[in-house]
Amino acid sequence: MASIQLNHVTKRYADGFEAVKGIDLEVADGEFVILVGPSGCGKSTALRMIAGLEDISDGELRIGDEVVNDKAPKDRDIAMVFQNYALYPHMTVRENMGFALKLAKVDKAEIDRKVEEAAKILDLTGHLDRKPANLSGGQRQRVAMGRAIVRDPAVFLMDEPLSNLDAKLRVQTRTEVSRIQQRLGTTMIYVTHDQTEAMTLGDRVAVMRAGTIQQVASPKELYDHPVNLFVAGFIGSPAMNFFPARLSGGRVHLPFGDVPLPASLRGAPDGQVIAGVRPESFEDAELAPEHHKGESFEFDAEVELVESMGSELYAYFGYEGETASSDQLEEIAADAGLADVPGAGETGRVVARLSPESKAASGQATRLWLDVERIHLFDPHDGSRLSAAKKSGSVGADQVATPASGTNGAADAG
Amino acid sequence: MSERTSKKVFSWTAVNTVIVIAALFPVLWILSLSLKSADTVTDGRLIPAKFSLDNYEGIFTGSGGDVFTKALFNSLGIAIIATLIAVTLAAMAAYAIARLNFPGKTVILTAALAIAMFPPISVVGPLYNLWRQLGLFDTWQGLIIPYMTFTLPLAIYTLSAFFREIPWELEQAAQVDGATPFQAFRKIIVPLAAPGVFTTAILVFIFAWNDFVFAISLTSTERAQTVPAAISSFTGASQFSAPTGSIAAAAVIVTIPIIIMVLIFQRRIVAGLTAGAVKG
Ligand SMILES: Nc1ncnc2c1ncn2[C@@H]1O[C@H](COP(=O)(O)OP(=O)(O)OP(=O)(O)O)[C@@H](O)[C@H]1O
Numbered sequence: 001m002a003s004i005q006l007n008h009v010t011k012r013y014a015d016g017f018e019a020v021k022g023i024d025l026e027v028a029d030g031e032f033v034i035l036v037g038p039s040g041c042g043k044s045t046a047l048r049m050i051a052g053l054e055d056i057s058d059g060e061l062r063i064g065d066e067v068v069n070d071k072a073p074k075d076r077d078i079a080m081v082f083q084n085y086a087l088y089p090h091m092t093v094r095e096n097m098g099f100a101l102k103l104a105k106v107d108k109a110e111i112d113r114k115v116e117e118a119a120k121i122l123d124l125t126g127h128l129d130r131k132p133a134n135l136s137g138g139q140r141q142r143v144a145m146g147r148a149i150v151r152d153p154a155v156f157l158m159d160e161p162l163s164n165l166d167a168k169l170r171v172q173t174r175t176e177v178s179r180i181q182q183r184l185g186t187t188m189i190y191v192t193h194d195q196t197e198a199m200t201l202g203d204r205v206a207v208m209r210a211g212t213i214q215q216v217a218s219p220k221e222l223y224d225h226p227v228n229l230f231v232a233g234f235i236g237s238p239a240m241n242f243f244p245a246r247l248s249g250g251r252v253h254l255p256f257g258d259v260p261l262p263a264s265l266r267g268a269p270d271g272q273v274i275a276g277v278r279p280e281s282f283e284d285a286e287l288a289p290e291h292h293k294g295e296s297f298e299f300d301a302e303v304e305l306v307e308s309m310g311s312e313l314y315a316y317f318g319y320e321g322e323t324a325s326s327d328q329l330e331e332i333a334a335d336a337g338l339a340d341v342p343g344a345g346e347t348g349r350v351v352a353r354l355s356p357e358s359k360a361a362s363g364q365a366t367r368l369w370l371d372v373e374r375i376h377l378f379d380p381h382d383g384s385r386l387s388a389a390k391k392s393g394s395v396g397a398d399q400v401a402t403p404a405s406g407t408n409g410a411a412d413a414g
Numbered sequence: 415m416s417e418r419t420s421k422k423v424f425s426w427t428a429v430n431t432v433i434v435i436a437a438l439f440p441v442l443w444i445l446s447l448s449l450k451s452a453d454t455v456t457d458g459r460l461i462p463a464k465f466s467l468d469n470y471e472g473i474f475t476g477s478g479g480d481v482f483t484k485a486l487f488n489s490l491g492i493a494i495i496a497t498l499i500a501v502t503l504a505a506m507a508a509y510a511i512a513r514l515n516f517p518g519k520t521v522i523l524t525a526a527l528a529i530a531m532f533p534p535i536s537v538v539g540p541l542y543n544l545w546r547q548l549g550l551f552d553t554w555q556g557l558i559i560p561y562m563t564f565t566l567p568l569a570i571y572t573l574s575a576f577f578r579e580i581p582w583e584l585e586q587a588a589q590v591d592g593a594t595p596f597q598a599f600r601k602i603i604v605p606l607a608a609p610g611v612f613t614t615a616i617l618v619f620i621f622a623w624n625d626f627v628f629a630i631s632l633t634s635t636e637r638a639q640t641v642p643a644a645i646s647s648f649t650g651a652s653q654f655s656a657p658t659g660s661i662a663a664a665a666v667i668v669t670i671p672i673i674i675m676v677l678i679f680q681r682r683i684v685a686g687l688t689a690g691a692v693k694g
């Protein structure tokens with residue numbers, strides 16, 4: 001058991017490229033922290049520095065209370081799941097999983113017991129005597145996972161350990177991971193691409209972008225109060241919709257109509273902004289929650305396409321005018337291959353999540369309701385979240401900040 | 415469709431049979447010659463009319479005394495030492511080439527290749543003079559050195575190709591699992607590198623074992639003469655009879671160590687040993 005502390009840790013590769021740029025992160029003893037971010041943002045590099053597999057170019061890394069910058073991996077008492085598995089090809093699954101224990105001179109019977117227990121958890125019991133070459137991708141990944149969980153280290157480091165599993169197995173293994181972590185109370189840093197994993201597994205989530213940490217917060221906090229466009233667009237699936245908007249006279253001019261400024265943002269200065277609306281902040285007007293109806297906003301949308309997921313409907317509609325543009329959004333779009341970020345990548349496309357009872361159908365105009373209180377506004381220049389209430393120390397809905405405090409720039413929130 | 419497939423199978427079988435026969439016939443012929451007695455050597459029959467082991471007895475105990483036995487001992491010693499040294503040096507060089515980025519890496523590989531392109535015959539003359547001056551003529555070292563020089567480039571090439579295939583992240587995985595760098599090397603890297611090392615060792619050994627040009631030019635007595643050189647100095651029973659039978663018997667005997675070596679190491683050369691290690 002140990003806490004981990006990164007103080008301004010930087011990684012500069014031999015070619016001069018800075019993959020990690022002075023990140024600060026504190027992980028408490030027994031905490032489960034998730035690292036998310038687009039491909040190439042430095043997640044693996046950061047994890048490998050903690051493991052001791054990459055030299056730390058600058059800054060200080062502490063595990064427990066000790067500075068471990070110059071300690072060999074084996075003296076850091078960590079177990080790691082590698083992104084590309086790194087299984088020992090000349091050993092059977094059993095030997096792979098037992099290797100660390102054998103090195104630690106644990107006795108044979110105990111090794112067998114632990115390996116078999118891990119194999120049961122990971123559904124590998126039938127494959128214990130095979131070599132990695134004769135396993136499927138998902139099975140290999142589970143062996144890599146098993147190699148870590150048979151041990152009882154101070155810290156678990158996992159680099160996308162479930163990426164190759166099918167949906168069902170992924171859910172099952174995810175539950176196991178969180179159960180094991182809770183049972184052992186081991187500090188864990190877990191890298192993932194997967195929204196759901198990030199939101200469900202961790203105590204806290206750190207969102208990385210191009211070698212920097214953008215925000216570290218609980219999943220709920222990240223979701224409800226992203227500090228900037230990047231975090232807002234990255235967290236959530238389907239992603240938040242973004243529109244160009246203008247603030248004036250206490251109203252927000254969206255492409256499909258004017259809405260009153262959310263109470264939490266009252267006092268923000270007039271000007272051009274980017275508005276962000278999560279798909280679930282829309283609803284079929286007929287089904288809108290009653291108690292909200294008064295202060296909200298309804299409009300007619302030309303629904304182009306409706307996708308039914310069973311438990312919910314996704315309605316896609318377009319709007320007239322420009323799309324929101326920002327380098328932060330482009331970065332996310334590039335990573336996600338556009339499909340996941342409708343507002344950012346495609347022209348004027350919006351996705352709304354409606355309840356399954358909605359009558360919305362492809363090619364029909366539907367009246368939609370928008371929860372005005374849940375509109376996010378961002379500075380179009382630096383992407384930071386606008387928050388009038390920030391200076392009063394809370395983002396609570398009924399606190400109204402004075403106009404004077406209505407500056408933007410919440411990059412350092414959280 | 416199936417008619418075409420069976421035609422294909424048939425023609426492949428035919429072609430392969432021809433090739434195998436063409437390749438093995440000389441070997442069979444030598445074997446047959448070695449089993450014939452002196453008076454039937456020239457009868458031109460593949461199956462000897464009368465099997466005799468005279469030739470084999472002759473080369474070990476005959477008039478030449480222990481020339482052949484000594485040569486066999488020289489051959490084994492020289493080939494084994496040359497192989498050990500060449501493979502060790504090549505392994506170190508290849509390890510560095512595969513793992514490190516250092517200036518002059520390509521120069522080393524190119525230079526090695528250039529050496530391999532020299533025909534041995536072109537350096538034999540100068541070496542002969544040099545070796546006489548240095549006192550290396552007709553010694554084991556005198557053969558081991560050129561064998562090493564000529565096999566190192568090949569060995570470095572083969573080994574660095576093998577080493578490049580090893581996913582080095584395994585070493586890191588082992589270190590995270592609590593291994594010291596030496597344990598990681600011994601328990602993970604060595605077993606994975608072994609097939610490459612054995613393959614290279616076989617190639618080097620065969621080169622040294624079969625070499626004739628250096629052996630005939632740089633040795634003169636049984637002190638360092640290897641089997642190929644010794645065979646060439648076999649004499650017949652009389653001045654007018656060719657030592658065909660003895661040469662054939664010697665040729666059969668010298669192939670035995672090679673066959674044994676390949677059989678032993680073949681089991682260790684498992685293709686695709688690194689399969690399944692990393693996501694590919
Ligand atoms: N040895 C290296 N030399 C130079 N640059 C490197 C090296 N290794 C990685 N990088 C760069 O560092 C950046 C971060 O790499 P890293 O592997 O940490 O990304 P990641 O966030 O784990 O991405 P992914 O989600 O795709 O695994 C990348 O842009 C990569 O190109």
Ligand SMILES: [Mg+2]
Pocket residue numbers: 043044045083159
């Ligand atoms: Mg990675």
